[in-house]
Amino acid sequence: MSTEVSNPVERAYAEEVSRGKGEPAWLTALRGEAAELSASLEWPKPEKTRIDRWNLGALGQHGQTTPLASENELPEQAASLVAGAQALLVQRGSGNVLRRLPEELAAKGVIFTDLETAASEHSELLQKYLFKAIAKDENKLTALHAALWNGGVFLYVPKNVEVEVPLQALFYNEDASVSFAPHIVIVAERHSRVTYVDNALTVGGGADAVHHSMVEIFVEAGAHVDFASIHQLGSNVIDMSVRRAVLENDARIQWVIGDLNDGNVMSDTLSVLKGNGSSSDAAVVSIGAGKQRMSLTTQAKHFGLNSDSNMVTRAVMRDEATAIINGITKIEKGATKANGVQTEKVLMLNPKARGDANPILLIDEDDVTAGHAASVGQVNPEQVYYLMSRGISKQDAERLIIYGFLAPVVTEIPIDAVREQLQQLLERKLNA
Amino acid sequence: MATQFVIDGLKATIEGKEILKGINLSMKGGEIHAIMGPNGTGKSTLASALMGHPKYEVTEGTATLNDEDLMEMAVDERARAGLFLAMQYPSEISGVTNSDFLRSAINARREEGSEISLIKFIRQMEGKMKELDMNPEFAHRYLNEGFSGGEKKRNEILQMMLLDPKVVILDEIDSGLDIDALKIVAQGVNAMRSEDRAFLVITHYQRLLNYVKPDFVHVMMQGRIVKSGGPELAERLEAEGYDWVKAELGIEDETVGQA
Numbered sequence: 170m171s172t173e174v175s176n177p178v179e180r181a182y183a184e185e186v187s188r189g190k191g192e193p194a195w196l197t198a199l200r201g202e203a204a205e206l207s208a209s210l211e212w213p214k215p216e217k218t219r220i221d222r223w224n225l226g227a228l229g230q231h232g233q234t235t236p237l238a239s240e241n242e243l244p245e246q247a248a249s250l251v252a253g254a255q256a257l258l259v260q261r262g263s264g265n266v267l268r269r270l271p272e273e274l275a276a277k278g279v280i281f282t283d284l285e286t287a288a289s290e291h292s293e294l295l296q297k298y299l300f301k302a303i304a305k306d307e308n309k310l311t312a313l314h315a316a317l318w319n320g321g322v323f324l325y326v327p328k329n330v331e332v333e334v335p336l337q338a339l340f341y342n343e344d345a346s347v348s349f350a351p352h353i354v355i356v357a358e359r360h361s362r363v364t365y366v367d368n369a370l371t372v373g374g375g376a377d378a379v380h381h382s383m384v385e386i387f388v389e390a391g392a393h394v395d396f397a398s399i400h401q402l403g404s405n406v407i408d409m410s411v412r413r414a415v416l417e418n419d420a421r422i423q424w425v426i427g428d429l430n431d432g433n434v435m436s437d438t439l440s441v442l443k444g445n446g447s448s449s450d451a452a453v454v455s456i457g458a459g460k461q462r463m464s465l466t467t468q469a470k471h472f473g474l475n476s477d478s479n480m481v482t483r484a485v486m487r488d489e490a491t492a493i494i495n496g497i498t499k500i501e502k503g504a505t506k507a508n509g510v511q512t513e514k515v516l517m518l519n520p521k522a523r524g525d526a527n528p529i530l531l532i533d534e535d536d537v538t539a540g541h542a543a544s545v546g547q548v549n550p551e552q553v554y555y556l557m558s559r560g561i562s563k564q565d566a567e568r569l570i571i572y573g574f575l576a577p578v579v580t581e582i583p584i585d586a587v588r589e590q591l592q593q594l595l596e597r598k599l600n601a
Numbered sequence: 602m603a604t605q606f607v608i609d610g611l612k613a614t615i616e617g618k619e620i621l622k623g624i625n626l627s628m629k630g631g632e633i634h635a636i637m638g639p640n641g642t643g644k645s646t647l648a649s650a651l652m653g654h655p656k657y658e659v660t661e662g663t664a665t666l667n668d669e670d671l672m673e674m675a676v677d678e679r680a681r682a683g684l685f686l687a688m689q690y691p692s693e694i695s696g697v698t699n700s701d702f703l704r705s706a707i708n709a710r711r712e713e714g715s716e717i718s719l720i721k722f723i724r725q726m727e728g729k730m731k732e733l734d735m736n737p738e739f740a741h742r743y744l745n746e747g748f749s750g751g752e753k754k755r756n757e758i759l760q761m762m763l764l765d766p767k768v769v770i771l772d773e774i775d776s777g778l779d780i781d782a783l784k785i786v787a788q789g790v791n792a793m794r795s796e797d798r799a800f801l802v803i804t805h806y807q808r809l810l811n812y813v814k815p816d817f818v819h820v821m822m823q824g825r826i827v828k829s830g831g832p833e834l835a836e837r838l839e840a841e842g843y844d845w846v847k848a849e850l851g852i853e854d855e856t857v858g859q860a
Contacts, residue, residue: 549692550655551692552692552694554652554653554654554655554676554692555688555691555692555694556692556694556702556705556706557653557675557676557677557680558652558653558676558677558679558680558686558688559680559702559706559709559760559764560677560680560681560706560709560710560764561677561705561706561709562677562709563675563677565705565709566677569694569697569701569702569705570694570697572696572697573694573695573696573697573743573744574695574696575696576695576696576697577695577696
């Protein structure tokens with residue numbers, strides 16, 4: 170439908186796609202401005218990872234999608250991820266192909282739809298939130314994403330509504346030439362509660378491609394959001410994922426991030442603890458293999474009094490994979506009695522694998538508590554010996570130790586089905 | 602066939618330094634042998650070398666269990682052949698629950714497809730834990746993580762009981778135990794005494810041998826067994842120390858491989 174998108178994206182192209190989808194004028198303008206900005210802004214610069222050397226130009230062209238009649242039409246590996254989901258959104262390539270929300274949730278005022286539909290059906294509401302947690306002009310990546318995002322999720326939970334069932338989204342792509350860029354907006358109004366789980370994957374290989382996704386979560390006073398996201402994109406795909414939550418007074422978020430991709434990854438998850446008594450818990454698990462390069466960052470920014478953050482990352486690196494793991498706890502002046510704790514651990518299974526754990530504490534207030542622990546190492550031969558001395562084979566001994574290493578993250582996952590799914594995916598990637 | 606365990610001319614080195622200088626020892630099922638000796642004489646090295654600790658290199662000799670040379674086997678094969686070492690310093694393994702570990706160890710001895718059922722396993726484990734006066738909660742704790750010294754030792758005995766080995770080596774199982782814990786551990790060992798199981802008890806002290814009665818007592822010095830006898834030898838060592846042994850044998854420095 171258009172010429173190959175160059176990098177940076179052209180304003181005219183972004184606007185044309187937007188208009189083609191019938192988006193409201195404010196959104197078309199936002200995309201246009203973002204496209205314009207992308208030309209002058211620079212790529213983000215995570216510690217010790219030169220993402221500017223990655224092939225980030227393969228953003229793909231906007232692809233047309235046709236709705237699915239049911240999940241039965243999903244490719245097998247995608248279908249198994251959402252089996253039994255009551256509330257479900259499915260994005261294939263550039264757009265949504267399936268939407269389902271139980272009637273009783275809709276009746277309570279819960280909105281769970283793709284972001285493009287939300288832009289037309291809930292335009293004013295969405296405008297209050299879209300690109301408010303993440304600004305379009307932060308860097309080249311946010312600008313490109315603001316210009317090009319597609320499909321996506323809008324989840325809105327009205328005040329005092331507690332959603333019992335997990336709301337699930339599935340993003341998959343079978344065609345490396347199309348743009349695959351979900352944007353997720355979650356709004357949990359005061360004292361509401363919701364659990365959201367998504368999976369991103371590619372089916373089949375193909376040419377180099379970039380998947381860029383961004384998540385904006387607004388957790389209002391006293392609300393609680395459980396967010397889990399598992400990415401398993403192919404080796405031809407670079408995953409650029411930025412997630413951000415803004416928490417008001419006594420709001421709470423739990424992040425579970427599984428970075429199980431086969432290609433390069435830049436993943437950045439930040440909780441902005443604006444409100445007093447707000448709290449954030451982030452658990453990140455990753456397995457690297459082949460020649461993968463990964464930059465995994467978790468961050469907590471404390472503004473509120475008595476705000477609390479905990480971040481745990483565990484990564485297993487095989488083959489010649491490299492992971493740079495950053496944990497950034499920032500406590501602003503005035504955030505008294507804040508508490509920030511972080512742990513990053515990397516287990517390397519091969520002498521050529523590389524792991525780097527960078528705990529960073531930036532504290533501008535005296536009356537706080539903060540702690541960090543980081544370690545990078547190989548499987549302990551004493552432990553292998555101990556297990557083998559009980560008759561367990563070397564391979565099984567190492568397997569037990571590796572799963573044990575990942576257990577602190579895996580056992581934190583609040584939903585049984587997701588935990589089991591993650592366990593299976595870990596197993597698959599460890600044994601591949 | 603009655604269990605026969607024969608160590609013949611075993612020599613071992615650590616980082617090129619010879620610590621075991623030719624150990625000869627023959628044990629039969631039903632017997633309890635004690636190895637005593639001062640610190641630094643090679644007792645624990647013997648235990649580790651028999652099990653196959655990667656730090657030790659066996660340079661000469663054999664250790665045959667029912668005519669199979671364990672020294673030719675990998676660590677896990679030695680264990681499956683029937684050797685069990687209750688370690689002085691068991692590893693702590695985070696994230697692996699005690700029960701998952703124990704079940705893996707039991708299943709490692711079984712053919713694929715005939716793994717122990719979960720219910721049967723739990724029944725067995727809980728039964729043995731009760732015998733050892735262990736809090737059932739320890740089944741769900743991570744392996745040895747945060748266990749006290751005494752809890753770790755009990756956990757070693759629990760593993761021994763569940764794995765039903767032919768040859769058991771207890772390496773300083775009494776160190777760090779108070780008298781009540783020592784009695785429980787000794788009870789566990791005594792309950793496992795049988796005609797087809799041999800025990801090798803390594804200890805500094807006579808104390809444990811009051812509860813686990815040895816049939817034979819050996820004294821180790823300079824990386825060798827220098828004296829053997831019956832239970833009365835242990836009693837004399839407790840009463841008089843090791844100096845008379847050294848004098849009798851003309852040994853000045855009993856240690857081995859000390860820099």
